Amino acid sequence: MRPVVLSGFMGTGKTTIGPAVAARLGVPFVDTDAEIERAAGKRVPELWKAEGEASFRARELALVELLLSDGVDRVIAFGGGTVTIERARRLAVDRAVVVTLTASPETIVARAPDLASRPNLAVGGDPVVRARELLSLRADAYAECHLALSTDTLDPDAAAEAVVALVSRDPLLVPLGARSYVIDLCLDEPARLTDAIARCAPSSVILVTDSHVQRARGAAIEAALRPLAMGGTRVALPPGEQNKTLASVSTIWDAALGAGVDRDALVVAAGGGVVGDLAGFAAACLLRGVRFLQVPTTLLAMVDSSVGGKTGFDHPAGKNLLGAFHQPSAVVADLAHLATLPARERRAGLAEVVKIALATDEALLALVEADPAALARGDAGPLAPVVRAAIHAKIRVVRDDEREQGLRALLNLGHTIGHALEAQGGYARWLHGEAVAIGTVAEMRATAALGWTPPALVARAEAAMASLGLPCRVERADLASAWHFVASDKKRTRDAVRLPVVTGPGQAEVRRVSLSDLRDAVLRA
Numbered sequence: 123m124r125p126v127v128l129s130g131f132m133g134t135g136k137t138t139i140g141p142a143v144a145a146r147l148g149v150p151f152v153d154t155d156a157e158i159e160r161a162a163g164k165r166v167p168e169l170w171k172a173e174g175e176a177s178f179r180a181r182e183l184a185l186v187e188l189l190l191s192d193g194v195d196r197v198i199a200f201g202g203g204t205v206t207i208e209r210a211r212r213l214a215v216d217r218a219v220v221v222t223l224t225a226s227p228e229t230i231v232a233r234a235p236d237l238a239s240r241p242n243l244a245v246g247g248d249p250v251v252r253a254r255e256l257l258s259l260r261a262d263a264y265a266e267c268h269l270a271l272s273t274d275t276l277d278p279d280a281a282a283e284a285v286v287a288l289v290s291r292d293p294l295l296v297p298l299g300a301r302s303y304v305i306d307l308c309l310d311e312p313a314r315l316t317d318a319i320a321r322c323a324p325s326s327v328i329l330v331t332d333s334h335v336q337r338a339r340g341a342a343i344e345a346a347l348r349p350l351a352m353g354g355t356r357v358a359l360p361p362g363e364q365n366k367t368l369a370s371v372s373t374i375w376d377a378a379l380g381a382g383v384d385r386d387a388l389v390v391a392a393g394g395g396v397v398g399d400l401a402g403f404a405a406a407c408l409l410r411g412v413r414f415l416q417v418p419t420t421l422l423a424m425v426d427s428s429v430g431g432k433t434g435f436d437h438p439a440g441k442n443l444l445g446a447f448h449q450p451s452a453v454v455a456d457l458a459h460l461a462t463l464p465a466r467e468r469r470a471g472l473a474e475v476v477k478i479a480l481a482t483d484e485a486l487l488a489l490v491e492a493d494p495a496a497l498a499r500g501d502a503g504p505l506a507p508v509v510r511a512a513i514h515a516k517i518r519v520v521r522d523d524e525r526e527q528g529l530r531a532l533l534n535l536g537h538t539i540g541h542a543l544e545a546q547g548g549y550a551r552w553l554h555g556e557a558v559a560i561g562t563v564a565e566m567r568a569t570a571a572l573g574w575t576p577p578a579l580v581a582r583a584e585a586a587m588a589s590l591g592l593p594c595r596v597e598r599a600d601l602a603s604a605w606h607f608v609a610s611d612k613k614r615t616r617d618a619v620r621l622p623v624v625t626g627p628g629q630a631e632v633r634r635v636s637l638s639d640l641r642d643a644v645l646r647a
Contacts, residue, residue, distance in 0.1 A: 309457045
């Protein structure tokens with residue numbers, strides 16, 4: 123279990139629902155406002171008046187840091203404005219399950235008749251107007267939660283039960299303000315997908331998959347959809363990277379528009395990275411944007427492509443040159459889908475785990491190195507914590523750089539050369555993960571030749587890839603013949619490319635490298 127944080131505006135029921143949740147979970151309950159008053163020997167209105175908002179927020183942050191770092195599981199009721207402190211909000215998202223309680227401005231004011239005890243609500247002449255204004259200002263912060271619960275009519279017992287159910291799910295959160303969404307990681311729990319779709323309350327569902335997934339996992343996915351008793355459209359695309367084209371996107375559009383979908387429709391992408399990228403892009407453009415939900419069925423899609431909102435398709439000039447950022451409404455990653463995944467595909471997915479570990483998370487790298495044989499076999503026991511840690515690592519990067527303006531480019535480690543090798547091979551010689559494994563080692567060998575990456579770390583990276591049964595090298599002639607695709611890489615600017623450079627275990631930075639210098643280093647390394 124993780125700590126539970128109840129957030130939300132004043133008067134939404136945090137101190138009523140919190141003790142009920144704590145009793146059900148058998149853990150202590152803490153109200154941060156009450157703790158601050160006890161420590162200071164003054165009421166919140168007095169502190170607010172004497173010290174001002176900035177000092178009060180500093181008190182809140184110090185308390186939050188303590189409560190979320192001492193290893194004690196508890197239920198914590200935040201003050202109404204605590205999550206407006208970025209550091210406090212990020213700690214809560216990383217270390218706790220966060221529930222935002224909501225209510226209408228009218229309900230909030232009705233529950234707070236003594237405005238003298240609510241100094242922020244007392245500003246201005248009309249408390250309802252003030253509540254509406256503050257709710258609007260805090261909307262993005264409140265949206266960064268694992269669950270939002272309206273308490274206008276919900277009774278405390280029902281709310282407490284909903285929070286306890288959330289704790290048992292233990293989802294991950296991609297915190298992006300109003301675009302935030304949760305990721306459910308589970309093993310053979312089809313109800314997770316049923317519930318995720320139900321929470322979206324769509325008018326209809328457009329299920330997009332490919333013929334391989336339809337044959338291997340179609341029955342399981344349809345079983346999860348059946349309880350919804352909802353009208354829908356099925357689209358089964360031809361499989362493989364070679365079909366990641368605009369024509370495939372058009373197939374989705376034609377099916378959806380032919381079914382007369384509206385803007386409340388939900389595109390459900392059930393498949394690997396190709397299906398997810400195509401369905402996500404189709405959703406981004408359909409009716410100028412409808413929601414979509416990712417159901418990754420490959421390891422690579424679970425740890426990488428289903429998270430972060432990158433969508434698109436390939437072009438003869440290169441891979442992923444056309445696309446858009448469009449975040450999903452949710453991700454449901456059920457490890458049971460991997461049972462029918464070919465061993466080669468499973469190993470290829472692990473390349474993305476090693477990549478993000480090398481660039482951002484040394485602890486994850488050590489976790490992979492601890493039992494690579496079990497991971498390569500797909501043993502669920504060792505695999506589940508690795509998948510969860512890899513997703514969490516990507517979340518931290520996406521949270522800080524959603525649209526790849528800076529550090530998100532670190533996730534492109536191995537992809538500059540990897541994408542070129544894929545394209546040169548007609549998307550048939552190498553699986554994406556295999557190309558990334560080769561590209562990661564080749565790029566790190568090149569940056570070591572340039573004096574930026576420790577040679578011992580290159581050896582460690584190569585050993586990690588090899589221990590998982592992944593290819594690590596190709597002939598220089600293969601690299602040379604693929605180089606013209608590097609020149610059209612989407613990360614290129616004029617005659618240079620933004621390249622991730624691993625400088626230490628779990629540490630990397632993005633550097634601008636001329637294409638000629640990179641080519642020379644790659645071919646001589």
